[in-house]
Amino acid sequence: MPSFEPRDPDFETRIRDSFAQQQMMHTLGARLAAVRPGEVEIALPFHNALTQQHGYLHAAAVTAIADSACGYAALSLMEPGREVLSVEFKINLVAPAKGEHFVAVGRVLRPGRTLTVCTAEVHAEQDGASTLIAVMQATMIAVSRPKNQIVEKRA
Amino acid sequence: MPSFEPRDPDFETRIRDSFAQQQMMHTLGARLAAVRPGEVEIALPFHNALTQQHGYLHAAAVTAIADSACGYAALSLMEPGREVLSVEFKINLVAPAKGEHFVAVGRVLRPGRTLTVCTAEVHAEQDGASTLIAVMQATMIAVSRPKNQIVEKRA
Amino acid sequence: MPSFEPRDPDFETRIRDSFAQQQMMHTLGARLAAVRPGEVEIALPFHNALTQQHGYLHAAAVTAIADSACGYAALSLMEPGREVLSVEFKINLVAPAKGEHFVAVGRVLRPGRTLTVCTAEVHAEQDGASTLIAVMQATMIAVSRPKNQIVEKRA
Amino acid sequence: MPSFEPRDPDFETRIRDSFAQQQMMHTLGARLAAVRPGEVEIALPFHNALTQQHGYLHAAAVTAIADSACGYAALSLMEPGREVLSVEFKINLVAPAKGEHFVAVGRVLRPGRTLTVCTAEVHAEQDGASTLIAVMQATMIAVSRPKNQIVEKRA
Numbered sequence: 001m002p003s004f005e006p007r008d009p010d011f012e013t014r015i016r017d018s019f020a021q022q023q024m025m026h027t028l029g030a031r032l033a034a035v036r037p038g039e040v041e042i043a044l045p046f047h048n049a050l051t052q053q054h055g056y057l058h059a060a061a062v063t064a065i066a067d068s069a070c071g072y073a074a075l076s077l078m079e080p081g082r083e084v085l086s087v088e089f090k091i092n093l094v095a096p097a098k099g100e101h102f103v104a105v106g107r108v109l110r111p112g113r114t115l116t117v118c119t120a121e122v123h124a125e126q127d128g129a130s131t132l133i134a135v136m137q138a139t140m141i142a143v144s145r146p147k148n149q150i151v152e153k154r155a
Numbered sequence: 156m157p158s159f160e161p162r163d164p165d166f167e168t169r170i171r172d173s174f175a176q177q178q179m180m181h182t183l184g185a186r187l188a189a190v191r192p193g194e195v196e197i198a199l200p201f202h203n204a205l206t207q208q209h210g211y212l213h214a215a216a217v218t219a220i221a222d223s224a225c226g227y228a229a230l231s232l233m234e235p236g237r238e239v240l241s242v243e244f245k246i247n248l249v250a251p252a253k254g255e256h257f258v259a260v261g262r263v264l265r266p267g268r269t270l271t272v273c274t275a276e277v278h279a280e281q282d283g284a285s286t287l288i289a290v291m292q293a294t295m296i297a298v299s300r301p302k303n304q305i306v307e308k309r310a
Numbered sequence: 311m312p313s314f315e316p317r318d319p320d321f322e323t324r325i326r327d328s329f330a331q332q333q334m335m336h337t338l339g340a341r342l343a344a345v346r347p348g349e350v351e352i353a354l355p356f357h358n359a360l361t362q363q364h365g366y367l368h369a370a371a372v373t374a375i376a377d378s379a380c381g382y383a384a385l386s387l388m389e390p391g392r393e394v395l396s397v398e399f400k401i402n403l404v405a406p407a408k409g410e411h412f413v414a415v416g417r418v419l420r421p422g423r424t425l426t427v428c429t430a431e432v433h434a435e436q437d438g439a440s441t442l443i444a445v446m447q448a449t450m451i452a453v454s455r456p457k458n459q460i461v462e463k464r465a
Numbered sequence: 466m467p468s469f470e471p472r473d474p475d476f477e478t479r480i481r482d483s484f485a486q487q488q489m490m491h492t493l494g495a496r497l498a499a500v501r502p503g504e505v506e507i508a509l510p511f512h513n514a515l516t517q518q519h520g521y522l523h524a525a526a527v528t529a530i531a532d533s534a535c536g537y538a539a540l541s542l543m544e545p546g547r548e549v550l551s552v553e554f555k556i557n558l559v560a561p562a563k564g565e566h567f568v569a570v571g572r573v574l575r576p577g578r579t580l581t582v583c584t585a586e587v588h589a590e591q592d593g594a595s596t597l598i599a600v601m602q603a604t605m606i607a608v609s610r611p612k613n614q615i616v617e618k619r620a
Contacts, residue, residue, distance in 0.1 A: 023206040024213035027182070051178040058179035059241050060219030067214055086214050087425060088449055090245035090400055090555040090602060092582045094575040109600055110559040114424070115397060115451070117557045117600065119584075135574055135582065137555055137602040139398055139449065141425070242580060243604055245400040245447060245555055247427045249420040264445055265404040269579070270552060270606070272402045272445065274429075290419055290427065292400055292447040294553055294604065296580070333516040334523035337492070361488040368489035369532055369551050374525030396524050400555035 004038035004108060008080040015040065015072045018083070022068070030065050032072075038108040040072040046100050057097035062104075062122050066091060066136040069106030070118035074140035077111045082142040087115070089138035097133050099124030106136075116140045159193035159263060163235040170195065170227045173238070177223070185220050187227070193263040195227040201255050212252035217259075217277050221246060221291040224261030225273035229295035232266045237297040242270070244293035252288050254279030261291075271295045314348035314418060318390040325350065325382045328393070332378070340375055342382075348418040350382040356410050367407035372414075372432050376401060376446040379416025380428035384450035387421045392452040397425070399448035407443050409434030416446075426450045469503035469573060473545040480505065480537045483548070487533070495530050497537070503573040505537040511565050522562035527569075527587050531556060531601040534571030535583035539605035542576045547607040552580070554603035562598050564589030571601075581605045 008014065012035045019025060019032045025042075028050060034041035042065040044050075044057075052058040067089055075084040106120040122134040163169065167190045174180060174187045180197075183205060189196035197220040199205075199212075207213040222244055230239040261275040277289040318324065322345045329335060329342045335352075338360060344351035352375040354360075354367075362368040377399055385394040416430040432444040473479065477500045484490060484497045490507075493515060499506035507530040509515075509522075517523040532554055540549040571585040587599040 018208045021208040022213065023204050024215055027204045028215075049178050049182045053173045053176040053238075058177065058219070059222055060179055060183075060215055063218050063222075064213070064215030067218075083208075086248050088245065088247040088398065088427075090243065092243040092574075092602060092604060093241050094577075094582050109557075110597060112559075117398075117559050119600070119602075132575060135584070135602060137557060137584075137600060139557060243553065243582075247419075247447060247449060249422075249427050264402075265442060267404075272404050272553075274445070274447075287420060290429070290447060292402060292429075292445060294402060328518045331518040332523065333514050334525055337514045338525075359488050359492045363483045363486040363548075368487065368529070370489055370493075370525055370529030373528050373532075374523070377524055377528075393518075396558050398555065398557040400553065402553040403551050 004077050004111065006037040006077055008078065010080070011037065011076045015075055018075070019072065024064065025068065028061055028064055033103065035072070035076065037076050038073055038111070040069050040076060040106050042069045042104045044102045046102070057102060059093055062093065062097050062102065062134050063091055065102065065104035066106065066120040066122050066134060067138065069104040069120045070136060070138040071140055073106040073108050073118050074116035077108055077116065078142050081144070083145055084140050085143055087139040087141050089136050091134055091136040093134050095131055095133045097124055099126040101125040114142055159232050159266065161192040161232055163233065165235070166192065166231045170230055173230070174227065179219065180223065183216055183219055188258065190227070190231065192231050193228055193266070195224050195231060195261050197224045197259045199257045201257070212257060214248055217248065217252050217257065217289050218246055220257065220259035221261065221275040221277050221289060222293065224259040224275045225291060225293040226295055228261040228263050228273050229271035232263055232271065233297050236299070238300055239295050240298055242294040242296050244291050246289055246291040248289050250286055250288045252279055254281040256280040269297060314387050314421065316347040316387055318388065320390070321347065321386045325385055328385070329382065334374065335378065338371055338374055343413065345382070345386065347386050348383055350379045350386060350416050352379045352414045354412045356412070367412060369403055372403065372407050372412065372444050373401055375412065375414035376416065376430040376432050376444060377448065379414040379430045380446060380448040381450055383416035383418050383428050384426035387418055387426065388452050391454070393455055394450050395453055397449040397451050399446050401444055401446040403444050405441055405443045407434055409436040409441070411435040424452055469542050469576065471502040471542055473543065475545070476502065476541045480540055483540070484537065489529065490533065493526055493529055495533070498568065500537070500541065502541050503538055503576070505534045505541060505571050507534045507569045509567045511567070522567060524558055527558065527562050527567065527599050528556055530567065530569035531571065531585040531587050531599060532603065534569040534585045535601060535603040536605055538571040538573050538583050539581035542573055542581065543607050546609070548610055549605050550608055552604040552606050554601050556599055556601040558599050560596055560598045562589055564591040564596070566590040579607055
């Protein structure tokens with residue numbers, strides 16, 4: 001894995017602030033577990049409120065932490081003042097999301113001034129064992145702070 | 156768009172039962188709006204609990220209703236006794252998810268005995284206008300009822 | 311399907327010129343069959359030189375015409391002087407590529423100043439019947455003419 | 466990277482035979498460079514016949530070797546008598562395909578009795594330097610030998 005030099009020394013603060021503003025992450029119960037240049041880890045404990053029809057973690061929750069891990073991995077290498085949006089992603093759900101705890105690790109494969117390509121892996125942890133349950137390949141875009149953001153709606 | 160003949164006359168009941176068991180859909184506030192052979196519509200009102208860092212609907216919520224719409228569109232054409240799992244999907248987020256209300260329509264492109272390929276579109280509705288915000292292409296698989304489902308966890 | 315207004319009245323000439331420069335399209339035997347604002351059609355006759363191990367058209371050839379149809383559909387809506395590159399695409403191969411003739415139709419789903427999202431369908435034609443064999447979802451980017459192009463290599 | 470145990474001791478012969486039957490690989494000038502359990506490498510020299518409009522290697526050629534490397538990586542772990550087909554793949558083209566020589570390495574991420582998930586990386590080599598130009602995530606399916614293959618067409 002390549003090592004990356006961040007362009008913004010405060011990248012971790014910027015990422016933690018942005019994560020804290022995502023109400024969806026609170027709703028899911030997700031937590032920013034590790035922030036490194038080009039690599040971000042998000043942890044999510046199992047909860048009944050997040051299940052699909054067989055009682056496992058819903059693909060939407062798996063996808064949510066994988067996408068966010070990719071997005072913040074990309075943001076960790078962007079210039080100060082930039083924000084990140086997901087252009088698109090593709091996820092393979094390779095095993096049932098059965099576990100007590102889930103961890104998504106997002107990594108930058110190729111950083112760019114506009115577009116950054118990332119991958120993520122999600123593992124389920126149960127009884128001390130870790131199982132790969134999903135892999136993602138994602139394209140992220142650096143944007144200036146959106147002018148028409150609806151901050152008042154979050155109040 | 157092709158018209159499909161369902162192999163299970165009770166497909167709608169089967170889909171509504173499965174949807175009702177998805178705790179994640181309750182948590183998001185999503186609703187099964189329409190069920191037709193090969194086409195399923197899921198509606199989701201905006202809620203602060205589902206936002207990303209700019210106050211818009213989080214990509215995870217957009218993805219959740221698109222994936223479920225694809226999955227149930229696939230299930231609508233499967234034989235009785237089969238269930239559906241997402242193998243993989245790819246989503247493009249083509250506009251900010253800004254709206255009062257969101258609708259995902261999933262459609263079967265090609266049904267198969269094992270694999271079914273679907274697409275979904277998600278629109279945001281605000282002030283009477285409807286905007287395309289996401290498109291998905293997904294692969295679903297028909298499975299027998301998983302033996303090791305953790306039903307007790309849902310109790 | 312939405313109708314689009316081209317920003318460059320000479321879009322068709324621009325696309326035909328670009329297509330003619332793609333040696334790969336000559337090697338495959340592909341032909342630009344139709345060019346409309348936001349929609350491009352590429353035709354490819356079957357040839358033994360393009361087969362996979364079972365004697366059908368190779369996925370690479372199917373992908374080549376789908377990707378090019380998407381790219382030129384995107385280019386048809388771009389400003390004069392812009393060129394198009396594929397950022398990424400995803401393709402589902404939904405039936406064996408068995409036919410005498412293949413047609414890819416690429417359509418713009420959402421045009422943008424930088425990124426354009428497209429879809430394509432590929433049909434196989436045999437004995438008067440047409441079968442859907444592949445569907446693609448693709449992201450294209452508008453670029454200025456690459457400075458470091460290696461035109462001398464094409465001489 | 467996990468290490469895999471092949472179920473067929475003759476996996477390499479099986480792959481080399483299948484590759485030799487792909488007329489498309491001959492047309493491109495691609496060569497099977499390495500075959501290991503769960504990992505296959507395909508090499509392709511630059512050729513003018515394979516270029517896009519700027520004189521670089523066409524995305525179709527990049528995709529062809531990545532898809533084949535994934536497919537054969539999957540086949541390397543399948544039971545004797547099985548064949549492999551691509552269900553779908555997604556590729557990000559992360560840098561211009563500018564080089565004298567190209568190498569695709571496909572790896573199995575998760576093998577399965579029916580579906581196998583793979584990734585591939587493609588590098589361009591020029592003047593002794595190697596550059597990542599594409600990454601793929603793919604789903605492969607194990608099939609019995611297709612009954613209706615058109616072997617006579619290859620004669």
